[in-house]
Amino acid sequence: MLRYVASGGSLSGKVLALQQRRQFVVATALTLGGFVLGKRARLADAMERGELHNKNDDQQLKRQEEIDRRLRALSNSRPMKPRYEGHIPLYAHEKLLLFVVSGLKSYLHPEDGMNIVQLGEATAVPIFLESLKKTMLSDKTGRRILREQPNIHSDTLHMNKLSKMPKNTLGYVYYQWLKKEGVSPDTRAPVRYIDDPVHAYIFKRYRQCHDFYHAINDLPIIIEGEIAVKALEGTNMGVPMALLGALLAPMRLKKVQRDRLYDIYLPWAVRTGLSCKPLINVYWEEILDKDIDELRQELGITPPPDLREVRKERSRIRKQLKMKYDSFEAQI
Template sequence: MLSLGRLRAGGKGVQAFRSGGHIQSRQFFLTSLATLFGPIIFSENNRLADKMESGQLHYKDPNSVFNQGSNEDNRYFKRKEPNYPGHVPLYNFEKLLMILGSSAGAYFHPERNEFIVGLGESTAITPVLRSLQHQMLSDPTGRKILKERPRITSTSLDLDYLRSLPENTIGNSYIKWLDREGVSPDTRVPVKYIDDEELAYVYQRYRECHDFYHAITGLPIIIEGEIAVKVLEFMNIGIPMSGLGALFAPLRLKKSQKERLYNIYYPWAFKSGLNSKPLINVYWENILTKDINEFRKEMGIEKPPDLRNLRKEYFEKLKRAKKI
């Protein structure tokens, strides 16, 4: 006869056998399912992956209405198609908002270039640009500029070559001014908010020639020098932003700065701007070896008093007054 202990042990063995049998049966069942349906599932996944890779699989993006101006589902706001690479077409209300925002930004933070850029392009109205375009088309050099569309960059000008030019040449004066002021021609950003392609280039040309106006006048990029050059530009070229700068920028200046502007540099800028030949028609890249004094004489531009020397004399005078 079997003892009670062996019966109990045998019972546990039977239960373990039965449990193990269930596990084996379940594993066999799952393995069979995987064998039957696995290829179908993986085949479908591979098919979807192939379609996704080839760009054939698409889904409805709920944000596409807002992210794509050309989306047909956007009934309320559709961005116009760009007219040239980099162009950002704006509606009139957007231009108005840009004028207001950039005007406030330029007034309180004139050192921030994005406000100056936004204000310049948003106020560059079509009639003014058309007038400049006509002025260029009426001049042989202006027509050549519009035809060839040169760009003023550190690569196109070869700055090392400019440093090798004689001291009184336009090219050498230009590179010396850049080095002294610590600026580069590459800082002039591309135009993108002006709709007409050729008018956009006209404004781009004006923007990139700005440093040459500084170089031939010797005016630095400190606030007084910038305002004086803006007045010169407005009287000669007529860009609205230059006039706005001349009108409102001095309001934040000190008394001594206003006196220098109103008594010296505004009269100079009015006279030189009105008497000078159109600066927009100067092909600077082709006259870099020209004597700068001869150029001023031919154009009808007088060289203004040295602004840095005037400021230096003023501060020295203040120091002497404090010692007394």
């Protein structure tokens, strides 16, 4: 009897312990389930309120903040605060270094347009830009260009409209030249290293009008055509980089190319640049429907011989001479 009671007490204790463990497991499961479900519910609520953040977005925000911090540090280390969008102020020794490095690169790699761009700004000294500014201020159209500060790009020129203009208009001639050369008015680099905002715009205007000088004279963008246009710009507007290019660039050419330049295109460029009206004062965007021949007459420009045809004619003569030589060799 005593043994039975003891055994019964032990059994009831085990049952009690088992019940307690079950209660603990159930309570734990309910707590864990409530935590998971509650977390999901909180995430859903946060998503609905737009408070949920993406880790990638946070990382991107941190990177942008770091970039902004570095830009502020760079700005604080400059000789002045930027005076227009994209302006990078340089110290005097940095401008000198830019001139030396871009000059060497332009001579060794003239095919890289960025070298020419940097050399142009490095040589655009204030005295030249101020002289060009006075030229514009002395002319009614030049003053209006300075006041309105137009930009030349595809949207303002309405390229589709130019393609439908009469064939002898400036707009159509310009459009066809761009198409033939495979270039666009949108490829001109912005000005960065010129400190005065007005000077910076004048240089940008000169740079954006460069293709018009090519088009009205039908000069291609091969190196001989570029040198001829640079010589025209240098003598007409006094652009230092253009004068340097006209003087030094021919040194890298073949003899036949130099002969063509010295005999035909450089004399034409110098004569035309000195005698024609200041090209910086032409509001090209407003005269796109003008007859090209009348415009040339008004500006005092007579186009040079077609450079493409001159090169083709020389190539044709060389082929004829080679054929005659080969025929003579075969007869011997």
